[in-house]
Amino acid sequence: GNLGNTCFMNSSVQCLSHAYPLTRYFLTNEYLDDINESNPLGTKGNLARAYDTVLKELYWSNQSYINPTQLKRSIALFQPRFAGYSQEDAPEFLAYLLDGLHEDLNRIKSKPYITLPDAEKYQNVRIAGAEAREADRRRNCSVLRDNFYGQYQSTCVCPTCKQVSVTFDPFNVLNVHLPMEVTRTIQIAVVKKNTSDVWGIDPVRYGVKVSSTSSIENLIDGLSELCGISAENLALCDVHEFRICDVYIDMDEKVSKIHSNDLLVAYEVEDPNTISTIVTHHAFLADGQIFPMGVPLYCTFRPEMTCLEVREYLWCQVRRMVREKGDQDVNSTRLVIRVVNNKGKPIDTSGKTGGGKERDPTLGNVDPSLLPSSSSITLNDLLGEDCVDNYFFLHIEWTDGPWKGIFDSDAMMRCTNHSSLNANVYGLSLDQCLSNFTKPERLDEHNKYYCSKCKTHVQAMKTIKLCQLPNILVIHLKRFEFKSTFRRNKLDTFIDCPINGLDMSRHCRQNKGKDCNDIIIDEIPAVYDLFGVTNHYGRMGFGHYTACCRQWDDSGMGEDWSLFDDSNVTEMDETNVITPAAYVLFYRRRIFA
Numbered sequence: 001g002n003l004g005n006t007c008f009m010n011s012s013v014q015c016l017s018h019a020y021p022l023t024r025y026f027l028t029n030e031y032l033d034d035i036n037e038s039n040p041l042g043t044k045g046n047l048a049r050a051y052d053t054v055l056k057e058l059y060w061s062n063q064s065y066i067n068p069t070q071l072k073r074s075i076a077l078f079q080p081r082f083a084g085y086s087q088e089d090a091p092e093f094l095a096y097l098l099d100g101l102h103e104d105l106n107r108i109k110s111k112p113y114i115t116l117p118d119a120e121k122y123q124n125v126r127i128a129g130a131e132a133r134e135a136d137r138r139r140n141c142s143v144l145r146d147n148f149y150g151q152y153q154s155t156c157v158c159p160t161c162k163q164v165s166v167t168f169d170p171f172n173v174l175n176v177h178l179p180m181e182v183t184r185t186i187q188i189a190v191v192k193k194n195t196s197d198v199w200g201i202d203p204v205r206y207g208v209k210v211s212s213t214s215s216i217e218n219l220i221d222g223l224s225e226l227c228g229i230s231a232e233n234l235a236l237c238d239v240h241e242f243r244i245c246d247v248y249i250d251m252d253e254k255v256s257k258i259h260s261n262d263l264l265v266a267y268e269v270e271d272p273n274t275i276s277t278i279v280t281h282h283a284f285l286a287d288g289q290i291f292p293m294g295v296p297l298y299c300t301f302r303p304e305m306t307c308l309e310v311r312e313y314l315w316c317q318v319r320r321m322v323r324e325k326g327d328q329d330v331n332s333t334r335l336v337i338r339v340v341n342n343k344g345k346p347i348d349t350s351g352k353t354g355g356g357k358e359r360d361p362t363l364g365n366v367d368p369s370l371l372p373s374s375s376s377i378t379l380n381d382l383l384g385e386d387c388v389d390n391y392f393f394l395h396i397e398w399t400d401g402p403w404k405g406i407f408d409s410d411a412m413m414r415c416t417n418h419s420s421l422n423a424n425v426y427g428l429s430l431d432q433c434l435s436n437f438t439k440p441e442r443l444d445e446h447n448k449y450y451c452s453k454c455k456t457h458v459q460a461m462k463t464i465k466l467c468q469l470p471n472i473l474v475i476h477l478k479r480f481e482f483k484s485t486f487r488r489n490k491l492d493t494f495i496d497c498p499i500n501g502l503d504m505s506r507h508c509r510q511n512k513g514k515d516c517n518d519i520i521i522d523e524i525p526a527v528y529d530l531f532g533v534t535n536h537y538g539r540m541g542f543g544h545y546t547a548c549c550r551q552w553d554d555s556g557m558g559e560d561w562s563l564f565d566d567s568n569v570t571e572m573d574e575t576n577v578i579t580p581a582a583y584v585l586f587y588r589r590r591i592f593a
């Protein structure tokens with residue numbers, strides 16, 4: 001039958017299957033000893049067995065995609081809302097799956113009834129927390145509890161009578177709010193148009209402040225103010241591995257699509273509505289090796305410009321990479337410029353340029369794809385129908401021969417930093433979101449607190465403090481903001497999340513010397529490494545989920561990341577793991593508590 005969209009399950013299970021202690025527990029069948037058939041809160045072991053089947057298919061049948069039928073049925077026994085065919089939310093599913101597995105594998109067959117005094121009745125909140133934890137341990141004991149559950153303390157203060165209420169709750173997914181409006185600084189290197197009277201100016205790197213709702217147009221306007229070039233003469237490009245891979249044309253697009261590790265370069269251009277030309281530098285080594293290098297160029301040329309004018313223009317832009325010698329001999333004729341197509345393959349232009357008669361003899365007449373030095377051949381003559389969509393591609397080839405001793409390799413990537421740059425270039429950090437998490441917040445209309453003294457629901461001030469951290473920490477970045485019953489906004493903010501070395505200790509209550517009311521967390525360092533990310537693309541209910549994961553075990557954390565996208569598994573680079581789509585993060589504590 002139709003199972004509906006289940007990629008939220010697939011991506012969640014992919015990440016969870018990389019939680020080594022739980023996976024080992026299932027694959028070794030150790031879990032069979034713990035199945036608790038009598039727990040009324042569980043599924044009589046159905047969910048645990050369904051999860052076992054899924055894991056063994058993933059690990060032992062070389063199958064990268066889970067068949068969620070049985071898992072879905074079993075979790076519906078525990079949480080009937082998952083019986084439907086609509087796409088559910090990955091973090092909710094995960095929290096229910098962990099709870100359900102815990103109840104199915106709870107080693108406590110008969111839970112003792114325990115009543116504790118209200119936490120605020122204790123002299124010491126620390127003792128109240130420890131007793132709450134101990135009471136929980138006597139009712140709940142499982143591999144899930146040992147690894148995935150932490151504890152936090154919620155303190156509510158009634159705004160009317162000021163009564164304080166303290167509760168301690170276990171958690172398996174940390175739900176972290178994202179601020180609605182975030183200011184970030186986007187770095188852009190500006191390549192100014194050089195004229196013939198200066199030898200050359202290095203690009204200047206600016207930091208442009210934008211908000212999460214800004215458009216590309218806002219970004220370019222901000223840059224224009226900083227660098228003094230009018231916005232219509234700036235072409236914003238995305239540069240990757242020495243090539244221009246994207247030109248921002250849609251001014252209404254949001255800046256949220258720009259990642260913190262994108263290299264943005266804005267070029268000063270003459271007339272944006274002419275032939276856009278993309279120039280890539282290549283180095284030719286004596287042993288025949290060729291590789292792209294340096295900052296590529298983006299220029300615009302009128303079709304009636306001659307090949308000589310194009311050559312002179314390019315020479316003005318690139319000669320900063322050549323040491324100035326005051327030598328008349330070092331001029332544009334030394335440049336080897338090749339006409340290529342959008343794939344970088346040379347184009348034979350000899351048919352349009354009279355069989356190469358006009359070519360500079362020093363460059364050799366035999367090569368039909370080199371740009372001529374002619375003052376009579378125009379770009380229009382040269383390109384004709386080869387100018388697809390008004391884009392024109394050139395390679396500048398730097399060989400050792402003509403440039404030996406004068407080519408300045410340091411100048412290739414040299415950039416001057418403008419004062420608008422500051423440390424805050426990476427948008428919002430996970431640390432900032434977590435600090436928000438522990439700040440006091442006023443409960444909203446939909447989420448009031450019942451004050452037992454006033455006997456009514458009030459918008460209390462609530463403060464959450466983390467008391468105990470789990471070995472495996474699951475963090476849900478709340479990208480969906482509640483607007484109304486039928487509308488939820490998605491925040492595509494880039495959150496900079498550390499791959500290695502997330503330090504949670506500053507977000508925990510700790511013993512700060514004299515304050516005996518503070519809870520001492522264990523002495524084990526709370527440093528975590530990322531091993532899984534569930535990504536969400538698109539809107540709530542219509543989106544697509546993928547997962548990025550890496551393996552680990554007792555011997556340590558692996559370095560190779562894989563991307564799981566439906567049934568496709570591909571290797572991926574660590575630098576691409578965190579994107580604005582990151583939705584649920586899976587961290588492992590370096591030293592288990």
Ligand SMILES: [Zn+2]
Nearest residue numbers: 158161451454
């Ligand atoms: Zn009250």
